[in-house]
Amino acid sequence: MIEVKDIHKGFNGEQILKGITTTFERGKTNLIIGTSGSGKTVFLKCMLGLFTPEKGSICYDGATYSDLSTEEQRDLREQMGMVFQGSALFDSMTVEENVMFPLMMFTKQKKEEMLVRVNEVLARVNLENSNNKLPSEISGGMQKRVAIARAIVTRPKYLFCDEPNSGLDPRTAIVIDNLIKEITEEYDITTIINTHDMNSVMEIGEKIVFLKFGNLEWEGDKSQIFKTDNEAVTEFVYSSNLFKKVRDAQLKGL
Incomplete structure (x- = not known):
């Protein structure tokens, strides 16, 4: 609250x-x-x-x-998790790298642990098997779902x-x-x-x-x-x- x-x-x-x-x-x-x-x-x-x-x-x-x-x-x-207007994904990063970014910034997890969590939230927003795509390769709606996955990956x-x-x-x-x-x-x-x-x-x-x-x-x-x-x-x-x-x-x- x-x-x-x-x-x-x-x-x-x-x-x-x-x-x-x-x-x-x-x-x-x-x-x-x-x-x-x-x-x-x-x-x-x-x-x-x-x-x-x-x-x-x-x-x-x-x-x-x-x-x-x-x-x-x-x-x-x-x-706090944040979904920005326009998604604000990093163009040069893959979907996986975009979602993993907050974990790299705010946690000390091992890469393997981070990847497990990334896959969990990508599955939750129905983006399984999109890990290696770039933002330019997916639709606007999919970009928004990536942004949501990134916002919740740290369990805010x-x-x-x-x-x-x-x-x-x-x-x-x-x-x-x-x-x-x-x-x-x-x-x-x-x-x-x-x-x-x-x-x-x-x-x-x-x-x-x-x-x-x-x-x-x-x-x-x-x-x-x-x-x-x-x-x-x-x-x-x-x-x-x-x-x-x-x-x-x-x-x-x-």
Whole structure:
């Protein structure tokens, strides 16, 4: 679980986050949504420890980040997995080498032990026998699955995903959404997903935090977001034609 309490963060005199308080539960897919400039990326980077809030605190399973020593903060960051927008794979490395990279960086395992773990996570994301392929030799959806395998290879307690469906077709995006949800439940991870994809909201939005101009405007789940009368949320989600159709269908069934 990650508990965020009254977080403030600004740059060059401009306040980006204006007192956000919320909780992200373990074993659930927690989504952060909002328009460009709402503060989603800054919020995510604060939770990753890349930005230091000027005010407020972030607690990871009871441990307040700002109270930890430098070594303890480093140990905590090693418990975080990250799926980057666009996958961010190393072009010159094979699939196997990309997934093994965090193990080489953060563990002292022998090569044979690392390879066993790499094969485990590749099998989990349905990429058996892809070890020796380069990123350029596989599809965008497969690249995303490699990125997920790399993010979970160290058995993280916290998984952060920044626009994991960026650049994917709708069918492949659903596959990635479901894979992230399955892994979250299987490994009992606290998963936080930064997204603008309303399909993801409808598929896996167990906890949704909606930001507007650095404020927490609304929070709830994928069933509650259909029924909210919050105008800012309604305006945002109605930008998706698919979301509008689904919402209208659900309301007719009430």
